[in-house]
Amino acid sequence: AQKITQTxxxxxxxxxxxxxxxxxxxxxxPSYGLFWYKQPSSGEMxxxxxxxxxxxxxxxEGRYSLNFQKARKSxxxxxxxxxxxxxxMYFCAMRAGETGANNLFFGTGTRLTVIP
Amino acid sequence: DADVTQTPRNRITKTxxxxxxxxxxxxxHDRMYWYRQDPGLGLRLIYYxxxxxxxxxxxxxxxYSVSRQAQAKFSLSLESAIPNQTALYFCATSGSPQETxxxxxxxxxxxx
Numbered sequence: 001a002q003k004i005t006q007t008x009x010x011x012x013x014x015x016x017x018x019x020x021x022x023x024x025x026x027x028x029x030p031s032y033g034l035f036w037y038k039q040p041s042s043g044e045m046x047x048x049x050x051x052x053x054x055x056x057x058x059x060x061e062g063r064y065s066l067n068f069q070k071a072r073k074s075x076x077x078x079x080x081x082x083x084x085x086x087x088x089m090y091f092c093a094m095r096a097g098e099t100g101a102n103n104l105f106f107g108t109g110t111r112l113t114v115i116p
Numbered sequence: 117d118a119d120v121t122q123t124p125r126n127r128i129t130k131t132x133x134x135x136x137x138x139x140x141x142x143x144x145h146d147r148m149y150w151y152r153q154d155p156g157l158g159l160r161l162i163y164y165x166x167x168x169x170x171x172x173x174x175x176x177x178x179x180y181s182v183s184r185q186a187q188a189k190f191s192l193s194l195e196s197a198i199p200n201q202t203a204l205y206f207c208a209t210s211g212s213p214q215e216t217x218x219x220x221x222x223x224x225x226x227x228x
Contacts, residue, residue: 035217
């Protein structure tokens with residue numbers, strides 16, 4: 001079975017500082033993908049970053065980077081130079097398996113608050 | 117224009133009523149999905165479709181049905197709505213198993 005765990009219900013960060021949001025996963029599939037989505041108060045789900053299980057390097061997208069530690073089964077999101085607009089819920093998700101439905105399994109989310 | 121649209125954006129209905137939520141996409145993706153999100157929780161999969169002729173149940177399909185009218189359209193129906201179906205519903209699309217899923221703006225449903 002696939003499982004995603006986000007242990008931080010809420011996080012605070014000072015504006016312009018970096019913050020790490022934790023995510024651990026569990027799967028027996030050798031091929032999988034890890035995603036982070038942002039959900040602002042308006043409710044939409046915004047794709048941020050993707051990491052494939054066979055990718056050799058950690059994914060980066062602008063101020064977002066994914067600290068992928070395969071042996072520890074963790075895929076933490078790092079946001080650098082936090083901005084007030086980064087305040088939102090952040091969800092980690094996993095797609096497992098080579099083929100099939102591409103179903104995503106989501107964690108329960110972390111609410112990030114950026115303090116001015 | 118948005119690539120994935122959902123209608124309505126908000127809906128209030130009464131217990132026992134039948135309602136339909138609609139999703140349209142212009143991304144040309146074959147795969148479409150319906151999720152629900154409950155307060156304080158992540159998203160859970162209701163149904164998914166690989167193409168027009170392929171419909172599959174997800175984790176929480178009881179009480180729901182779907183219709184894939186065309187590649188671009190995927191509808192979710194609640195045959196007889198109940199209060200615990202009050203949630204935020206998302207449609208999503210992807211182009212292949214490896215590709216990212218892109219979400220619509222969501223539909224907030226309240227069942228009284």
